[in-house]
Amino acid sequence: MEIQRKAPIGRPRGFDADGALERAMRVFWEQGYEGASLTDLTKAMGITRTSMYAAFGNKDELFRKALERYTEGPxxxxxxxxxxxxxxxxxxxxxxxxxxxxxxxxxxxxxxxxxxxxxxxxxxxxxxxxxxxxxxxxxxxxxxxxxxxxxxxxxxxxxxxxxxxxxxxxxxxxxxxxxxxxxxxxxxxxxxxxxxxxxxxx
The missing domain is CATH 1.10.357.10 (Tetracycline Repressor, domain 2)
Incomplete structure (x- = not known):
């Protein structure tokens, strides 16, 4: 009898993290920190809140990562x-x-x-x-x-x-x-x- 193996822990995320961060940066850029709700951010990023927290941390951490991307880009x-x-x-x-x-x-x-x-x-x-x-x-x-x-x-x-x-x-x-x-x-x-x-x- 063949045993079903679970997916490896380190499997790739099911979304483009780089593209998601780019879209989050634009939301913060346009709406500011407080104006950008978690709903606005996750909708623009195309991911769930759970995926956002797993990949980028909380809103503060996401903002810092977006600011780093802004510094290196625009x-x-x-x-x-x-x-x-x-x-x-x-x-x-x-x-x-x-x-x-x-x-x-x-x-x-x-x-x-x-x-x-x-x-x-x-x-x-x-x-x-x-x-x-x-x-x-x-x-x-x-x-x-x-x-x-x-x-x-x-x-x-x-x-x-x-x-x-x-x-x-x-x-x-x-x-x-x-x-x-x-x-x-x-x-x-x-x-x-x-x-x-x-x-x-x-």
Whole structure:
């Protein structure tokens, strides 16, 4: 008599986890953390809540994974900008990238990192803290790049790298908020151009 064997414990999941995470990222991007219900998320992902918990953890953990995907995908312009040869080119690429990423025709308008937890209560505290840390990390990376530029003589010695980094992040965040309100890419690029007119001369 042949014994029926159970499926191996490590069998593959019955869905595309990568595609599901991409769709979850878009829901959070469009609706924010609190606006995205578990029903919205699982429906968009095409899976049950049980499958979501098994594959991604709870809503907080799913949001963090979605933010990581956003950083490596639509927001990858920030990491690329840091590799530009001069501080001014870094700033130009950073703001231009923000304008483009915030107005992609195939994606929600604005920035997941800005809108994800703009108006959340106590249940969304973890998401808000994650986004604060995300933005602070970007500021720190810009600060380090501008400190390097000062050391190399690419920026004036009296330049405050931290202030310059926060200035760029503030403009980029404003670009994202305006994009979410329907401002066009061309208009946002003009804002970026104006913001860079008074860039410190070397």
């Amino acid at each position: 927001a990858a312009y920030a990491a690329r900008a840091l590799r530009e040869p001069t501080a001014e080119q870094v700033a130009t690429a950073f703001l231009g990238g923000s304008a483009r990423a915030s107005t992609r025709p195939d994606c929600p308008a604005g920035c997941l990192g800005v809108q994800g937890a703009l108006a959340v209560g106590d249940p969304g505290r973890n998401a808000r803290d994650a986004l604060t840390a995300w933005r602070n990390e970007a500021i720190a990376l810009l600060h380090d790049r501008f400190r390097q530029a000062v050391d190399e003589g690419d920026l004036p010695a009296e330049t405050d790298p931290g202030l310059l980094a926060r200035y760029l992040m503030t403009v980029a965040n404003g670009i994202a908020v305006q994009a979410a309100g329907g401002t066009s890419r061309d208009d946002l690029q003009q804002v970026a151009d104006v913001a860079l007119r008074n860039w410190p001369p070397a």
